[in-house]
Amino acid sequence: MNLLGDSIWINAVVIIIGSAIVxxxxxxxxxxxxxxxxxxxxxxxxxxxxxxxxxxRDMQKLLMKESIIxxxxxxxxxxxxPFLAIISxxxxxxxxxxxxxxxxxxxxxxxxxxxxLLIVPSLAFVAGGFASSSPxxxxxxxxxxxxxxxxxxxxxxxxLAIAWKISQVTTFNPFLMNTIGAYPIWSLVGPVGVAGVVLxxxxxxxxxxxxxxxxxxxxxxxETEIAGGLLVEYSGRNLLLFYxxxxxxxxxxxxxxxxxxVPYNLSPYIGVRAALPAGxxxxxxxxxxxxxxxxxxxxxxxxxxxxxxxxxxSAVYVLAxxxxxxxxxxxxxxxxxxx
Numbered sequence: 559m560n561l562l563g564d565s566i567w568i569n570a571v572v573i574i575i576g577s578a579i580v581x582x583x584x585x586x587x588x589x590x591x592x593x594x595x596x597x598x599x600x601x602x603x604x605x606x607x608x609x610x611x612x613x614x615r616d617m618q619k620l621l622m623k624e625s626i627i628x629x630x631x632x633x634x635x636x637x638x639x640p641f642l643a644i645i646s647x648x649x650x651x652x653x654x655x656x657x658x659x660x661x662x663x664x665x666x667x668x669x670x671x672x673x674x675l676l677i678v679p680s681l682a683f684v685a686g687g688f689a690s691s692s693p694x695x696x697x698x699x700x701x702x703x704x705x706x707x708x709x710x711x712x713x714x715x716x717x718l719a720i721a722w723k724i725s726q727v728t729t730f731n732p733f734l735m736n737t738i739g740a741y742p743i744w745s746l747v748g749p750v751g752v753a754g755v756v757l758x759x760x761x762x763x764x765x766x767x768x769x770x771x772x773x774x775x776x777x778x779x780x781e782t783e784i785a786g787g788l789l790v791e792y793s794g795r796n797l798l799l800f801y802x803x804x805x806x807x808x809x810x811x812x813x814x815x816x817x818x819x820v821p822y823n824l825s826p827y828i829g830v831r832a833a834l835p836a837g838x839x840x841x842x843x844x845x846x847x848x849x850x851x852x853x854x855x856x857x858x859x860x861x862x863x864x865x866x867x868x869x870x871x872s873a874v875y876v877l878a879x880x881x882x883x884x885x886x887x888x889x890x891x892x893x894x895x896x897x
Contacts, residue, residue, distance in 0.1 A: 589614055593611055603861060644802055650675040653675065654813050656813055659841075699787075702778035716818070719890055724746065823836075
């Protein structure tokens with residue numbers, strides 16, 4: 559009994575320490591990618607842009623600012639919402655494979671849980687906006703709810719299609735991240751199926767923009783229209799928590815795309831077997847994959863497009879991206895019938 563108790567405590571300590579390390583490292587790289595993204599977009603638009611380290615300076619500045627609770631707000635909900643956002647995004651990271659390694663809590667949750675956890679930060683943003691009593695924040699919260707409900711459908715279609723295809727070749731749980739990583743979707747389909755996977759990757763790339771709340775799907779903030787939207791009344795450390803949550807969620811969403819479509823490690827292909835060098839190589843390769851996906855799914859779109867209207871953004875997800883994802887699923891089904 560003592561040995562069992564000691565083992566449980568050791569596992570709990572490992573999970574707690576590992577969780578803190580994962581969240582901190584992901585936040586650092588998330589802010590670094592945010593700085594690179596802003597710099598690249600600025601150059602694409604003929605501007606100089608802020609330095610790459612600007613997100614870290616923003617964080618430092620917000621730490622020194624006072625957190626003001628506006629008159630008329632619901633104080634406890636207004637204060638709790640940022641904490642709910644940052645905690646939920648931190649937990650989200652624990653169920654997604656990062657840096658070429660299995661998810662820290664991958665044995666205890668699957669991709670369905672990840673989809674639920676992706677919703678929680680958005681709900682925290684919405685709750686904070688409604689709790690602030692600002693009409694601008696209320697409009698922003700309403701828009702965030704519409705966008706959130708719109709992009710969930712194509713995201714669910716993509717996940718179900720991949721899991722269904724994997725279920726045809728293994729008896730393991732096809733929704734587990736470890737199973738998805740062991741059976742990459744590209745290796746399970748023929749020529750017709752490849753076209754379907756490409757379409758689903760396209761749909762998920764557009765969903766990534768909405769999850770990251772970037773142009774053209776940043777309607778909930780829209781500084782030029784509703785003065786910052788749901789975060790208009792936030793300041794200081796509370797705003798910092800929302801800022802970090804937004805950065806981490808964008809990083810987690812791109813990491814989810816990597817896990818679903820590019821779950822490959824580089825070390826086996828170049829013959830590196832030692833644990834430490836292989837871990838370093840796979841970690842760097844993961845960061846490269848994240849950067850490439852972020853560049854094509856966020857940076858290029860943000861640099862070349864203007865903000866959508868809320869009706870346009872909803873139509874893109876509910877109609878266009880859902881249709882593209884369903885066509886991709888259909889092509890994978892046809893491929894499984896023919897090949």
